[in-house]
Amino acid sequence: MTESSANKLLNGDACHRTSNGKRSSKNGFVKNHCVFQQPQKYRRPREKNQNVTRNSSLYKKPFSESFEETPLVVAVLTYMGYGILTVFGYLRDFLRYWSMEKCNVAQEKEEQKDFVPLYQDFENFYTRNLYMRIRDNWNRPICSVPGAKMDLVERASHDYNWTFEDTGRVVKDVINMGSYNYLGFAENTGACADAAIEVTQKYGPGVGSTRCEMGNLDIHEELEQLVTRFLGVESSLAFGMGFATNSMNIPALTGKGCLILSDELNHASLVLGARLSGSPIRVFKHNNMISLEKLLRDAIAHGQPRTHRPWKKILIVVEGIYSMEGSIVRLPEVIALKKRYKAYLYLDEAHSIGALGPNGKGVVDYFGLDPKDVDIMMGTFTKSFGAAGGYIGGKKELIDYLRRHSHSALYATSMSPPVIQQIITSMKIIMGEDGTTLGRCQTMALIT
């Protein structure tokens, strides 16, 4: 994408006007308008919110998203349910206060009763009175592969979900609607499992050191070369944990005098990384380019607070696919903005890598953009690759710098060999380097 096309996009109203000339709403989205190219039969019945972008100078396909609005009756019933539970919660807390009901949660010590309470916040109230009633629906021990169906350890509670005990039985073939295993690579049979077993026999399951000391294996380097090729970047660096990839690398890149512009729906790992960096954080409305541009303009016009010196650098932090909403970042526009205002872009592809785009290479591939336009390409191996860990890809200088400055590169134990092999094998399958079309079929099945 050239600077001029970026400017055209931002200055003209092409990105805020749909193909039929309808004007967008305040946030740049167009409601009740559909330019989906998919056939009618795939459309969901109540598509209300449509985010539409059409700019032929950036990419050929019209980009549109739709979100099903919560039916009014469901919203009302949900709020009523919360209201009733909250009223009962206060009633039960009253009974607990007068020792008429047993309280199982952490409480202030008797001798510290006049201190500012350590535990009594709303979260604690919520956990005690609302979450505890439905707690059995979450974190149930699983005793099988996280496939389409899975087996659960049966457990029972005799004290209204405060504690559980195993009954010794297994609940078989429960439908799994929550695991990340997007492409089905986290199986205990097949090419990935076989390769991981072979590698475990050669290297063992653990490394026992950090990359910069005794934990740099040849397969770590093989993995990074493969990730580099997959992303189409100059270099890349792999980490043992996706969460730590964000929370430990953002502080290595930004600090005092730098500004972070963060989407309001960014993942907790990005938020933590931004906070740990010590840089001021300004939050823009979710996927809203008008809000982002306003923050960029303000940042350039006013500089740092009090001194009004220019910011040392401005980092825009976005995700490829937002995990809770399923929305896709308006990447062409974000890139245009970051070029126009000379900011840097950090893109978290945790959910989109392997799962989006004609070649499964994520949101950059989906829009047909140049990976070089994204300064820091981050992603995880937990979702599409069915493994663990994360990566950062980008310019060679960036990766060399992070290798020396990132806490997760310097101080964390390096990735376990079977996990590395799982990623290498699944990535090669997605790239078609295993000599089959299996990866392509799996990616296409997910996209359509």
Ligand SMILES: Cc1ncc(COP(=O)(O)O)c(C=O)c1O
């Ligand atoms: C956007 C995003 N980034 C980072 C992470 C953390 O990745 P991991 O679970 O691999 O530690 C997640 C986790 O779901 C995520 O959704």
